[in-house]
Amino acid sequence: MPRSTHEAGAGPRAQRPADAAAVASRLAALHPGARTELDHRDAVELLVATVLSAQTTDVRVNQVTPELFSRWPDPAALAGAEETDVAEVVRPLGMGPTRARRIIALARGLLADHGGRVPDDQAALEALPGVGRKTAHVVRGAWFGHSLLAVDTHVGRVTRRLGWTTRTDPRTVEEDVVAHVEADGTGADAEELTVLGLRLILHGRRVCTARAPRCEECVLADICPRVGVA
Ligand code: SF4
Numbered sequence: 001m002p003r004s005t006h007e008a009g010a011g012p013r014a015q016r017p018a019d020a021a022a023v024a025s026r027l028a029a030l031h032p033g034a035r036t037e038l039d040h041r042d043a044v045e046l047l048v049a050t051v052l053s054a055q056t057t058d059v060r061v062n063q064v065t066p067e068l069f070s071r072w073p074d075p076a077a078l079a080g081a082e083e084t085d086v087a088e089v090v091r092p093l094g095m096g097p098t099r100a101r102r103i104i105a106l107a108r109g110l111l112a113d114h115g116g117r118v119p120d121d122q123a124a125l126e127a128l129p130g131v132g133r134k135t136a137h138v139v140r141g142a143w144f145g146h147s148l149l150a151v152d153t154h155v156g157r158v159t160r161r162l163g164w165t166t167r168t169d170p171r172t173v174e175e176d177v178v179a180h181v182e183a184d185g186t187g188a189d190a191e192e193l194t195v196l197g198l199r200l201i202l203h204g205r206r207v208c209t210a211r212a213p214r215c216e217e218c219v220l221a222d223i224c225p226r227v228g229v230a
Contacts, residue, residue, distance in 0.1 A: 017163030018223040020184035024192075026219045027199035034198040036142045038062065043118035043143045044110065045069055047125075048078075048103050050135045056093045064090050075116040078107035105129035120144045134170060141194030149174050149193040154204025161208060161226040 037058040040046040045065065053061045068089050072078040078086070086100035093099055109128040110116055118139060119125060125136035137150040149155070151170040155177070159165050165176035178193065207214050221227045 016225060017180065018220060018225065020164070020181040022223055023162060023220055024181070024196055024199075027196070027203055030219060031199045031202050034195055034202060036138065036198065039065060041069075043139060044075060044116075046143050047110075047118050047131070047135070047139050048106065050138045051103055051106055051130045052090060052093060052099055055095070060093055064092055072107075075107040075110040078104060079111050081107075102130040106131065118143070133174075137194075137197075141197070145194075147193040149178055149197045151177070151197070152201060153210075154201045154208075155197055157210060158200050158204045158208045161213070161224060162220070163225045 036046070038046060038049040038053060039062045040049050048068070049061050049065055052065070068086070071089065072081050072086070081104060083097065083100045083104060086104060087096035090096050090099045090103075106129050110118065113119075113128070114124070120140060122133075122136050122140065125131050125139065126133060134150045134152060137148040140146045141148040141150060151174045156165075156168060156170065156173050159173060159177050160168075164180045165173045167173055167176060181193070181196065203220075204210075207218050208220075215221050215224070215227045218224065218227070
């Protein structure tokens with residue numbers, strides 16, 4: 001089956017990457033209060049919810065975390081939980097035992113290495129079980145207020161379509177996008193990359209979708225090199 005020309009090919013306007021400042025300001029107007037859609041009350045809950053959100057949706061995660069956080073309200077409680085009990089609570093997300101093992105190991109790591117607190121440190125976060133670069137960026141951006149791009153599938157797809165990168169590996173997508181937006185004068189302020197990333201995710205979920213992007217109603221249509229290429 002041929003790849004979608006949206007991902008692979010040049011469109012009628014495939015000359016220039018979309019202007020980063022214009023993209024940022026238009027998405028800001030559309031999503032002024034963009035924030036993570038994972039419900040949380042503190043950094044530990046955000047970290048656990050983000051780890052749980054792998055290969056599922058934020059909406060589903062929000063359906064299981066009230067019971068999870070009520071039964072095991074802190075890393076000490078979660079670290080001592082029975083895996084089968086936790087697996088039962090997170091079962092609606094799929095891979096219940098794996099997810100349970102993952103967040104119990106995370107809680108134990110937080111307890112052993114950081115006194116049950118979430119460190120505001122990239123390397124320390126990435127050293128915790130189940131925490132990668134994206135998860136650490138989500139937590140440090142959304143909770144601690146840093147300007148960090150978290151590259152997920154939506155950010156990767158939308159930024160490729162906007163012409164900001166041609167690559168697919170999240171780390172290299174991040175490098176390309178950050179270089180592009182900073183060269184354009186965007187992304188230098190506190191939290192700016194974090195919020196831009198959240199807005200790109202919303203755009204990717206609602207308009208610039210994987211299979212059938214709604215270019216006809218997209219606020220970026222006049223500056224997007226892939227507009228109308230289906
Ligand atoms: S939906 Fe918008 S950003 Fe996505 S390809 Fe179409 S015009 Fe470009």
